[in-house]
Amino acid sequence: MYPEYPAPADPRPDGAGTVAPALETRELTKVYDGANAVNAVSLSVPAGSLYGLVGANGAGKTTLLSMATGLLRPTHGSVFIDGHNVWSDPVGARGRVGLLPDGPTMSEALPGRIALRYVGVLQGLAPEVADARADDLMGVFDIAGSADKPVSSYSAGMKKKIGLAAALIHSPSLLVLDEPLEAVDPVSAVTIREILTRFTVTGGTVILSSHSMSLIEQICTHVAILNRGTLVVSGDTAQVRAGTSLESILVDTVGKTPDPGGLGLDWLGSAPPTDRDDR
Numbered sequence: 194m195y196p197e198y199p200a201p202a203d204p205r206p207d208g209a210g211t212v213a214p215a216l217e218t219r220e221l222t223k224v225y226d227g228a229n230a231v232n233a234v235s236l237s238v239p240a241g242s243l244y245g246l247v248g249a250n251g252a253g254k255t256t257l258l259s260m261a262t263g264l265l266r267p268t269h270g271s272v273f274i275d276g277h278n279v280w281s282d283p284v285g286a287r288g289r290v291g292l293l294p295d296g297p298t299m300s301e302a303l304p305g306r307i308a309l310r311y312v313g314v315l316q317g318l319a320p321e322v323a324d325a326r327a328d329d330l331m332g333v334f335d336i337a338g339s340a341d342k343p344v345s346s347y348s349a350g351m352k353k354k355i356g357l358a359a360a361l362i363h364s365p366s367l368l369v370l371d372e373p374l375e376a377v378d379p380v381s382a383v384t385i386r387e388i389l390t391r392f393t394v395t396g397g398t399v400i401l402s403s404h405s406m407s408l409i410e411q412i413c414t415h416v417a418i419l420n421r422g423t424l425v426v427s428g429d430t431a432q433v434r435a436g437t438s439l440e441s442i443l444v445d446t447v448g449k450t451p452d453p454g455g456l457g458l459d460w461l462g463s464a465p466p467t468d469r470d471d472r
């Protein structure tokens with residue numbers, strides 16, 4: 194069940210003449226132990242965009258995406274998916290989303306094909322449709338050979354792929370992916386990138402978090418940079434880059450460019466310990 198959360202005072206209309214963003218967060222905030230993990234983030238993800246979310250470790254990406262998809266209760270703020278409030282209209286909002294969370298996505302005791310069928314049926318598909326789509330997806334992601342093995346036996350990259358298959362199986366309009374290419378081999382990464390690009394060409398929207406600046410620069414139409422929970426910049430990727438690289442913008446934003454001579458690790462490179470005197 195979804196936690197109760199008050200509807201915002203002025204929910205965004207989805208009415209005639211208005212194209213609602215695929216995802217919109219307004220003043221979204223999460224406080225942990227008195228500190229803002231996410232700090233009043235207002236983000237608008239246009240329908241049909243491939244939106245990258247970047248930031249250093251602990252910047253708040255997972256927390257933001259978890260709140261945006263109704264998995265985590267915000268301390269403050271609101272979220273709309275295709276104009277539907279995630280908290281006051283969870284059925285209208287959540288069915289439109291395919292989510293690849295950071296962590297386990299399904300019962301890992303089940304064989305891959307059965308796990309996918311289970312997810313598909315839970316999403317409202319007829320069992321035979323879920324079976325057919327599960328086979329299609331496992332084929333595309335090159336894990337069909339492991340369809341009858343328990344998901345718990347899959348490698349990290351295979352788990353990522355079956356998680357992505359689970360996110361896609363009900364043909365959502367919005368894909369929310371936390372680090373979709375983490376641990377995925379380069380060949381499979383090309384396939385996933387093609388799938389995501391094709392998904393947006395056919396009208397879908399993707400928001401993904403990644404530490405791969407080259408991935409974001411190559412496939413994302415839009416990008417947002419988070420730093421310590423705060424949205425630093427967002428918009429069209431080329432405009433955000435402004436002729437430089439995302440990596441240098443991120444490093445400048447975080448402000449921790451290491452001085453190679455000043456890391457305080459002078460002992461690194463010294464001879465390893467030999468026999469200890471006290472042995």
Ligand SMILES: Nc1ncnc2c1ncn2[C@@H]1O[C@H](COP(=O)(O)OP(=O)(O)OP(=O)(O)O)[C@@H](O)[C@H]1O
Binds near residue numbers: 254
């Ligand atoms: N359940 C929790 N309890 C307390 N603090 C948390 C919890 N989850 C996250 N945090 C804190 O919130 C901040 C943001 O964490 P989050 O996981 O969203 O960052 P991230 O950008 O996804 O990081 P990474 O790139 O390392 O995955 C961090 O300071 C983290 O320690």
